[in-house]
Amino acid sequence: MPVMAPIGKVTLDAPFFQAGLAGYSDAAMRLVARQHGCPYAITEAMLDHFLVNGGKGLAAAQIMTGDRPIAGQLMGSHPTEIAHGAKILVELGYDVVDINLACPVKKIRKKCRGGHLLSQPDEAIAILDAVRQAVGDDRPCTVKLRRGSNDGDRAAANFHRIFEGVIELGYAAATVHGRTVEQKYIGPSRWPFLRALVERYGGTPRFAIFGSGDIWSARDIFRMIAETGVDGVSVARGCIGNPWIFAQARALMAGDQAGADRPPTIAQQRQVLLDHFHLAVRVHGQRRASLSMRKFGIKFSYHHPNAEAVKARFIAVKSLDDWHDVVESFYVKPQAAAPANHAQHVAV
Numbered sequence: 001m002p003v004m005a006p007i008g009k010v011t012l013d014a015p016f017f018q019a020g021l022a023g024y025s026d027a028a029m030r031l032v033a034r035q036h037g038c039p040y041a042i043t044e045a046m047l048d049h050f051l052v053n054g055g056k057g058l059a060a061a062q063i064m065t066g067d068r069p070i071a072g073q074l075m076g077s078h079p080t081e082i083a084h085g086a087k088i089l090v091e092l093g094y095d096v097v098d099i100n101l102a103c104p105v106k107k108i109r110k111k112c113r114g115g116h117l118l119s120q121p122d123e124a125i126a127i128l129d130a131v132r133q134a135v136g137d138d139r140p141c142t143v144k145l146r147r148g149s150n151d152g153d154r155a156a157a158n159f160h161r162i163f164e165g166v167i168e169l170g171y172a173a174a175t176v177h178g179r180t181v182e183q184k185y186i187g188p189s190r191w192p193f194l195r196a197l198v199e200r201y202g203g204t205p206r207f208a209i210f211g212s213g214d215i216w217s218a219r220d221i222f223r224m225i226a227e228t229g230v231d232g233v234s235v236a237r238g239c240i241g242n243p244w245i246f247a248q249a250r251a252l253m254a255g256d257q258a259g260a261d262r263p264p265t266i267a268q269q270r271q272v273l274l275d276h277f278h279l280a281v282r283v284h285g286q287r288r289a290s291l292s293m294r295k296f297g298i299k300f301s302y303h304h305p306n307a308e309a310v311k312a313r314f315i316a317v318k319s320l321d322d323w324h325d326v327v328e329s330f331y332v333k334p335q336a337a338a339p340a341n342h343a344q345h346v347a348v
């Protein structure tokens with residue numbers, strides 16, 4: 001089984017990590033992932049000026065105990081401001097500073113950030129340079145990109161100019177999502193593009209290439225590595241409401257083929273639901289956590305044999321008590337726990 005290439009001084013014992021996922025990958029989700037064997041995680045993209053202006057943005061960027069190694073991901077449109085944001089991340093103790101050149105959301109693109117910068121190579125390189133200088137050699141810098149703005153020749157040329165800039169500036173790694181900005185999330189992530197990228201830039205000293213896109217199971221992680229040769233794999237939508245993907249990937253690394261397909265038991269689901277909710281309350285406070293956990297509940301419900309009913313109940317959650325009601329109604333106490341596919345043991 002492959003081991004992940006180091007990210008500068010950051011060494012990992014497994015070739016996968018949890019992606020940045022806006023609206024999801026907060027400290028609560030990251031800590032739950034780590035409990036299941038995820039060795040490294042990226043924050044959701046933070047706007048540089050939210051950090052620079054202090055207040056809630058800065059408060060949200062504090063690192064909780066146990067949540068390391070961690071990359072803080074920044075998004076911005078101005079070299080000076082994003083460099084300032086990067087310095088703040090270093091002061092906060094982030095192990096890695098990651099720059100987002102991938103976000104396809106229109107309101108972000110309109111402000112010339114994220115994926116928009118893929119069509120502006122000079123601006124993108126100026127931003128990458130400013131961040132690298134601000135961070136210095138103390139911490140590694142990494143970047144997240146898509147395979148281009150669109151499928152045109154100009155977009156391809158822009159991508160490679162930026163990618164070569166990333167290497168020249170001494171970035172430690174790049175994660176490439178095999179969809180274009182224009183594509184958003186429609187259609188497949190183009191893994192052959194990742195393969196070609198590894199053939200062209202793989203073997204560059206002190207530089208790792210990670211792949212992203214269409215990782216839905218633990219087996220997909222190792223399939224991407226085998227098919228493309230990437231140094232590591234970013235797990236994104238496949239781990240929302242599914243931290244077990246990391247334990248299953250660890251099982252595969254240990255040669256336990258059956259472990260890769262073993263669904264979480266009801267007892268394991270119950271434990272994660274309670275842990276995730278309590279962590280979310282610590283991170284966001286009870287009211288916000290109750291609302292933000294609904295979307296996770298919907299995803300968690302897919303593991304339950306009575307998924308539709310559980311999902312409907314999670315959608316209606318408004319408070320901590322509501323959350324516990326769903327758990328007590330559908331997820332039996334650990335001592336009576338049964339495998340998830342034994343529906344007869346599940347209280348419904």
Ligand SMILES: Cc1cc2nc3c(=O)[nH]c(=O)nc-3n(C[C@H](O)[C@H](O)[C@H](O)COP(=O)(O)O)c2cc1C
Nearest residue numbers: 019020021022044045144177212213214215236237
């Ligand atoms: C809801 C959502 C939010 C995302 N937010 C971020 C983000 O903040 N930073 C980032 O680098 N990528 C973000 N992504 C992109 C993912 O990290 C990943 O590259 C993409 O989902 C492709 O992988 P997948 O097909 O395996 O999900 C986001 C994706 C989704 C669906």
